[in-house]
Amino acid sequence: MTKNIPVPSLKRLPNYYHIVCQALESGEKFISSATIARILDIDDTQVRKDIAATGYVGKPKVGFDTKEFKEHLEDFLGFNKTKEAFLVGAGNLGIALAKYDGFRKYGLEILAVFDNDPHKIGIKIGKKEVFPISKLHDLVKRMKVQVAILTVPSEFAQDVTYFLIESGIKAIWNFAPVNLKVPEDVLVRNQDLAANFVVFSTLLSEKRRSPDTLI
C-alpha cells in the first residue's frame, strides 16, 4: 500500500488546484513550484514535496504541465467520483448549501434534504425535495448513502446524529458548533464557521498571517 499523504499536504492541494486552474486559463503551459510557492507564500521545496506525494512528476527545467497537473489533481482529489450525500436541516445555511453550485465541480452531490418542520416538507430547494426526517432511514438504505451534511440547530444536533447513525450514516459533515458523540466507525468532520472566524480574528488581532492559507 502506498503511503498516505500527510494531512497538511492534503490541505494545500486545493490551493494548488486553484492556482493551476488560473494559470491554465491565462494560457500558461507550465507552472513552476517556485511560482506556486510565491503565490501562497510558502517554501518551494514544500510545493514539490506535496506534488510528489500525489504521485505527479514534473519536467526539470520547465516545471509542471498545467493541463496534465490539473487533471492529475482532479483525479487524486476524486473530483470525478460522485460523492452522494443527504443534507439534514433546511434552515438558512442548509438551503444555501443545497443550492450551492460549487459543490458539483468537486463531485459532491446532495441527493435530498431532510427537515422536521411540516411547512418545509415537500417544497423544492433547487431540484431537491425536502423530506421529513422520518423518511431518512428508508432512503439511506434504499439509496445506500453514507454521508450526511448536518445543518440543524445546535440543540438538536446530537439527537439527530444518533438517528443518522441508526439509519446507517457513516460520515457526518457537521456545521453545528458542538462536539458530536459518535461510535468509533463513524467519521465526523466539524465545520464550525464561527470558530473559524474566531481563529482568523485572533490571528488578525495579533497581526499574524495564518500559515495555512486554506481550510
Added chain:
Amino acid sequence: MTKNIPVPSLKRLPNYYHIVCQALESGEKFISSATIARILDIDDTQVRKDIAATGYVGKPKVGFDTKEFKEHLEDFLGFNKTKEAFLVGAGNLGIALAKYDGFRKYGLEILAVFDNDPHKIGIKIGKKEVFPISKLHDLVKRMKVQVAILTVPSEFAQDVTYFLIESGIKAIWNFAPVNLKVPEDVLVRNQDLAANFVVFSTLLSEKRRSPDTLI
C-alpha cells in the same frame, strides 16, 4: 510581549470551549484535561499545554473550573469584543451568513450587506439592509470597518477584492474558491467549503480519522 499561541493550539480552543460549555450545562463544576482529551481523541498533555498557552491555570487534583475556564476562553478568543464586518455578495451563501445567528455569540457582527444586483438593493436580510457596492467605499470610511466577508461568485472575487482594498478593507474572509491577490498588509482567510469537503472525503476514502477535529 507574551509568546503567541501556536496555530494548532489556537484551532483546538473552540473545541475545548464547546466541551466546557456542555460540561457546564450538565452541572459539572470541574473538568479534567483527560476528560477533554478523551472526547477529542487527543493527548491529555496537549490539552494541558494548550490551556497553559492561554494563561489559564487549573487546580491540581480537581481539574479546571468549568465556569471560570469558559469565561477565560471567551476572553482569550475575544467573544466579548465585537468584531464588525461588511458582507459582500448577497447570493444564497451570503444571505445565509447574514442571517446566521451563531456569529453573534462569538462577537462577529455583520453591519451591512453589499451587492451589485439592482433587484437586491434596498431589501432587508434580517435587520441588515443591502446596499449597492458603490456605497461601500464611503461606508468603510464612515464606520471604520476593517473586515469584509466575501461571498461573491468566483469570477468576480478578484475584482471585488481590488475594490475592497481601495476602500480600506484590511482583512477578507473569502468564501470564493480562488486565490486572491492582495498586498502585504491585507490578510486573507480562505473558507473554501467545497475544498474542505474534498479533504474530508479523501480522508474518508482512506478510512483515516482527521487529527484536527475542528477547522
Added chain:
DNA sequence: TAGATTGTTAATCGATTAACAATC
C-alpha cells in the same frame, strides 16, 4: 495520607526548510 490531577521538562516524531545532485 494516598491518589488524582496539574504543570513542566525531556524525548520523540513529523513537517518544514536547506542543500544539492540529476535532468533537460
Added chain:
DNA sequence: TAGATTGTTAATCGATTAACAATC
C-alpha cells in the same frame, strides 16, 4: 553548453507525546 527547475537527502524546527515532580 549553461541555466533553470525538478527530485531527494540531510538538517532544522516545532508540535506532540512521555515521564515525572509538584500540588492539593
